[in-house]
Amino acid sequence: KSREMCDEQMLVEEPMSDSPISMNQSYDPASIPEYPFPMEQIPRMSINDPRLQHLIETSQPVVITDSQLVQPALKWNLRYLKSNLGDGLYYVYSSHNNRFKYFDKERAKQCSSFKQPTTRKEVAFSDFIEMLKKCNESTERIYLQQTLNDTVGPNIVQDYLQFNWHFVSRIQSKMQWGDLSSNLLLIGQEGNITPVHYDEQENFFAQVSGFKRCLLFSPDQFECLYPHPVSHPCDRQSQVNFSNPDYQRFPKFRDAHAVEAIVGPGDVLYIPMYWWHQIESLASAEPYDHGFTDDAASSCGSDTSDEDIPPVTVSVNFWYRSSPLPQQIEYPISAQQRVSVMRNIEKMVGAVMGSPDEVANLLRTIVDGRYN
Numbered sequence: 093k094s095r096e097m098c099d100e101q102m103l104v105e106e107p108m109s110d111s112p113i114s115m116n117q118s119y120d121p122a123s124i125p126e127y128p129f130p131m132e133q134i135p136r137m138s139i140n141d142p143r144l145q146h147l148i149e150t151s152q153p154v155v156i157t158d159s160q161l162v163q164p165a166l167k168w169n170l171r172y173l174k175s176n177l178g179d180g181l182y183y184v185y186s187s188h189n190n191r192f193k194y195f196d197k198e199r200a201k202q203c204s205s206f207k208q209p210t211t212r213k214e215v216a217f218s219d220f221i222e223m224l225k226k227c228n229e230s231t232e233r234i235y236l237q238q239t240l241n242d243t244v245g246p247n248i249v250q251d252y253l254q255f256n257w258h259f260v261s262r263i264q265s266k267m268q269w270g271d272l273s274s275n276l277l278l279i280g281q282e283g284n285i286t287p288v289h290y291d292e293q294e295n296f297f298a299q300v301s302g303f304k305r306c307l308l309f310s311p312d313q314f315e316c317l318y319p320h321p322v323s324h325p326c327d328r329q330s331q332v333n334f335s336n337p338d339y340q341r342f343p344k345f346r347d348a349h350a351v352e353a354i355v356g357p358g359d360v361l362y363i364p365m366y367w368w369h370q371i372e373s374l375a376s377a378e379p380y381d382h383g384f385t386d387d388a389a390s391s392c393g394s395d396t397s398d399e400d401i402p403p404v405t406v407s408v409n410f411w412y413r414s415s416p417l418p419q420q421i422e423y424p425i426s427a428q429q430r431v432s433v434m435r436n437i438e439k440m441v442g443a444v445m446g447s448p449d450e451v452a453n454l455l456r457t458i459v460d461g462r463y464n
């Protein structure tokens with residue numbers, strides 16, 4: 093019952109009243125940033141819905157509400173993770189604002205004019221929790237992003253093995269996707285934003301705790317989202333800041349249109365390869381329970397208490413390489429294929445010409461006055 097109520101709640105966007113389950117059941121609608129472009133809703137459906145297969149086959153975003161994909165992870169609060177993740181090191185990104193724009197470290201080194209939008213540290217999970225506490229007193233924000241690997245403790249391994257692999261493997265083989273390339277564990281503060289970008293892998297994005305608003309744009313909106321040059325450290329990321337768009341430099345951004353989904357615990361969003369996405373961690377409607385101040389912990393004198401730690405969201409993504417065989421080229425080619433062709437041309441010309449300006453001049457020389 094609570095599942096349907098939660099879905100209905102999510103649809104009407106009304107915060108849920110007191111819920112029987114301890115995990116947070118709703119988010120604060122006031123924490124949703126407003127943007128200038130129109131938005132449609134991404135369909136939400138059960139794993140048994142007959143429409144699901146067709147949506148995935150045609151690379152359409154969809155939220156699957158009852159896949160049980162990461163059901164064992166729904167208990168992953170910070171206390172459980174601190175006790176069970178083991179002593180592996182975790183990448184933690186820091187930002188002076190709430191935006192966590194990806195950049196390629198190696199390329200950043202060669203780009204003297206490039207100012208890094210975030211810094212990265214490699215820390216133990218307990219240090220990450222200490223860093224979270226410090227964020228309470230500053231405007232600094234952090235985002236843990238780490239591939240789940242064999243350093244995790246036995247309980248996490250058990251949880252991972254209990255993921256609904258039947259569900260994802262069935263789709264992986266039916267769609268002739270390549271291997272699962274990685275599962276990223278993502279723990280970020282409420283309010284964190286991953287700015288709009290695309291990835292070159294299929295993605296089952298599983299929400300574990302807290303709520304994330306996902307804005308997706310089809311690959312054919314390449315012209316509206318003005319990605320950085322392929323050779324730039326921020327390759328695959330849009331140059332447009334949704335919170336402060338520069339319409340002089342990016343006039344076609346006015347034509348962008350998004351599909352939106354707010355995903356909560358247990359939801360899985362299919363983000364097709366090359367689809368642009370911006371992911372925003374929303375504020376939960378109730379105080380956040382990290383699991384540190386239940387009576388057992390306080391009686392055993394655990395030094396951490398919940399209120400010292402800002403609320404976070406937890407996600408696990410499943411990145412799959414695309415089908416290795418180049419699909420039989422059918423005309424007209426798909427938007428994804430167009431992006432792939434453009435990337436290859438930029439890479440080839442970039443490898444030959446010295447600077448990005450030379451690349452632009454050469455490409456303009458090819459088309460100006462000749463292909464009109």
Ligand SMILES: CC1(C)c2ccccc2-c2ccc(C[C@@H](CC(=O)O)C(=O)C(=O)O)cc21
Pocket residue numbers: 185192193194195235236237276278285286291295297369371372407409
């Ligand atoms: C912003 C961050 C932490 C980061 C910093 C530096 C290098 C890589 C990344 C990276 C990669 C993936 C995500 C998860 C997700 C976005 C989200 O959930 O916030 C997403 O885009 C996806 O699953 O495709 C988040 C990040």
Ligand SMILES: [Zn+2]
Pocket residue numbers: 289290291369
């Ligand atoms: Zn992404």
